[in-house]
Amino acid sequence: MNFFQHPDYKNHEQVVFASDPASGLRAIIAIHNTALGSAVGGCRMYPYANEALALTDALRLSSGMTYKAALANLPFGGGKSVIIGDPRHDKSPALMRAMGRAVNRLGGRYILAEDSGTGPEDMRHAAEETSFVAGVEDNQHGGDPSPMTALGVFLSIKQAVDFVYHTEDLRGLRVAVQGLGHVGYHLAMLLHEAGATLYGADLHQPNLDRAVANFGLVPVSGETILKTECDVLAPCALGGILNGRSIPHIRASIIAGAANNQLGTTEDDLRLMEAGIVYCPDFAINAGGIIEVYHQGLDSSPTTRQQAIEVIPRTLLAILQAGEAKGSGTDAVAIQLAEAQIADHCAVIKPMAMSA
Numbered sequence: 064m065n066f067f068q069h070p071d072y073k074n075h076e077q078v079v080f081a082s083d084p085a086s087g088l089r090a091i092i093a094i095h096n097t098a099l100g101s102a103v104g105g106c107r108m109y110p111y112a113n114e115a116l117a118l119t120d121a122l123r124l125s126s127g128m129t130y131k132a133a134l135a136n137l138p139f140g141g142g143k144s145v146i147i148g149d150p151r152h153d154k155s156p157a158l159m160r161a162m163g164r165a166v167n168r169l170g171g172r173y174i175l176a177e178d179s180g181t182g183p184e185d186m187r188h189a190a191e192e193t194s195f196v197a198g199v200e201d202n203q204h205g206g207d208p209s210p211m212t213a214l215g216v217f218l219s220i221k222q223a224v225d226f227v228y229h230t231e232d233l234r235g236l237r238v239a240v241q242g243l244g245h246v247g248y249h250l251a252m253l254l255h256e257a258g259a260t261l262y263g264a265d266l267h268q269p270n271l272d273r274a275v276a277n278f279g280l281v282p283v284s285g286e287t288i289l290k291t292e293c294d295v296l297a298p299c300a301l302g303g304i305l306n307g308r309s310i311p312h313i314r315a316s317i318i319a320g321a322a323n324n325q326l327g328t329t330e331d332d333l334r335l336m337e338a339g340i341v342y343c344p345d346f347a348i349n350a351g352g353i354i355e356v357y358h359q360g361l362d363s364s365p366t367t368r369q370q371a372i373e374v375i376p377r378t379l380l381a382i383l384q385a386g387e388a389k390g391s392g393t394d395a396v397a398i399q400l401a402e403a404q405i406a407d408h409c410a411v412i413k414p415m416a417m418s419a
Contacts, residue, residue, distance in 0.1 A: 071122035077172065078121070081165035086157040088146065090165060091117055093125035094173055095141040098405050101171055102142025103197065103353060104128040105178025106162065106185070108150040109301070121145045123302070123324045128353070130401035131346040134378055135371075137357050142173045150180035156188045163192030171195050176208070176356055179244070179301065183207045197356040208352035208359075211368070213249035215351030215375040216321045220254070220295055222376035223317045223343050226383050228294075234258030237293040239283065239315065242300030243270040246321040246349075250299060251278050264288035265300075289313055298322040298345075305342075310334045319343035332392030344397040347379055 066072065077094040091114075094102045104125055111117040121143055129141025146162065148154065159181075166175045166189065175196040177186055183198055190196045198208050220238070221231045236259045240251050243265040251261055255278035263280045264287075265271040274280040283291055289304065290312045298304055298320035305318065306327030318325070318340055325345045326332055335342040351372050358368045382400065386393040 069118070069122065071119055071126070073122070073126045075122060075125065077169075078118075079165070079169065081162070083158070083161035083164075086155060086161040087148065087153060088158050088161040088165070089114075089148065090144055090146045090162060091121040092144040092165065092169065092173055093121040093142060094169075095122075095125040095143075096129040096405065097140035097172060098409050099132060100138040100140050101174055101195075102128070102140040103132065103174040103176060103356065104141060104143035105176045105352075106144045106146060106181050106189075107178040108146040108148055108154060108180030110149040110153075111145070111147050114147070117145050117147050120302075120324075127323055127346045129405070130398055131350045131353060133401040133404040134347050134397065135350040135354055135374065136404070137350075137353060139174075139353065139357070143178075144173070144175065146180070154180075154185070159185045159188035160192050163189035163196065166195050167193035169195070176352075177245075182245070197359065207245065208355040209245035210249045211355035211372060212246045212321055212349055212352035213253060215354070215372050216246070216250055216297070216299075216319060216348050217253040217257075218373065218376040219343055219348035219379050220297070220317070220319045221257075222379050223319050223341055223383070224295070226380065227316055227341055232258075235260060236295065237262070238295045238297055239263065239288055239291040239293040240274075240280075240297045240299055241285075241288045241304070241320065242298065242322065243274045243280075244299070246352075247297075247299035248274060250297060250321065251280060255279070262288070262291050262293060291315075295319060298325050302345075303327045305331050305335065307331065307334065310338055310340075313338070313340060315340065317341045317343070319348060320345065321349045323349065326394060329394070332394040336386070336390075336392045341383065342393050343379055344382065344394045346401075347382055347397045348375055350375055 079092040081090045124143035132139040186199045239262040261280040292314040295317045296315035302324030386396045
């Protein structure tokens with residue numbers, strides 16, 4: 064395969080393949096764009112069927128992080144890493160330390176954080192080998208950013224509901240949550256407290272059982288969750304689930320979830336619009352975690368952190384309004400806004416003139 068012809072290449076600055084036979088580490092680190100600062104992005108661990116799928120995920124996730132940071136007005140670039148393996152069987156402290164060494168060799172161009180399949184404890188092991196890691200358990204600034212990711216999505220759901228139904232009252236609203244892990248569980252908790260009626264699915268039965276017990280969530284099979292009749296569909300698992308096969312069967316008015324790369328292709332943005340479904344671009348509304356990581360580093364006050372998260376629904380409203388006015392897919396609108404933000408920043412930083 065010609066890497067530079069990969070459909071998700073998008074002018075990535077650097078892609079690194081890392082391995083450590085002793086621990087079993089097989090990883091890909093993708094740095095998409097560092098115009099705004101060091102690339103920040105989570106480390107996903109997943110049992111990919113092959114290296115090509117892992118590479119595609121890393122490329123798509125890292126470019127999404129570029130757009131996410133830009134829309135959140137953060138001084139970060141976009142990057143992501145993926146580890147090939149089953150986190151429940153293949154992960155170990157030695158493997159995460161090896162990942163830390165791989166990150167350290169990049170000299171700060173990429174900052175490691177948690178993602179699906181990794182958590183604060185894993186970041187602590189990686190931090191034994193590198194200082195370029197965020198979201199470390201029990202550090203002086205805080206730990207798991209997942210609750211803030213969930214908060215950003217929750218506030219975005221309220222904004223989208225107001226945009227569609229002209230009310231922010233979520234009592235009785237039917238929300239189907241796909242994935243009840245770190246972020247999905249916290250999102251379900253916020254929705255439950257707001258009075259929403261919850262449906263949910265998760266491949267890990269204990270996650271589903273916990274949500275059923277604590278929130279009265281109605282369990283739905285993984286095969287039918289996208290087809291559940293509801294007001295809001297909240298994908299909080301893996302990406303690529305909104306595509307030509309699934310979209311015709313979706314029975315929700317709004318899609319707003321925490322999962323990255325929810326669209327299978329760029330054409331699916333238009334498919335959702337033509338189906339009359341209001342799509343809230345994932346990288347625009349799931350930025351709460353990276354905002355929290357930034358403010359952990361600044362040791363910001365809880366008030367400052369809350370105010371920063373509240374930028375997310377305001378940005379979403381601008382995207383939804385622009386999409387409606389232009390008759391354009393909201394994902395395309397969000398990317399245009401992010402790229403304009405990066406271009407404006409680069410225009411301010413003039414290159415130093417060279418003397419003859």
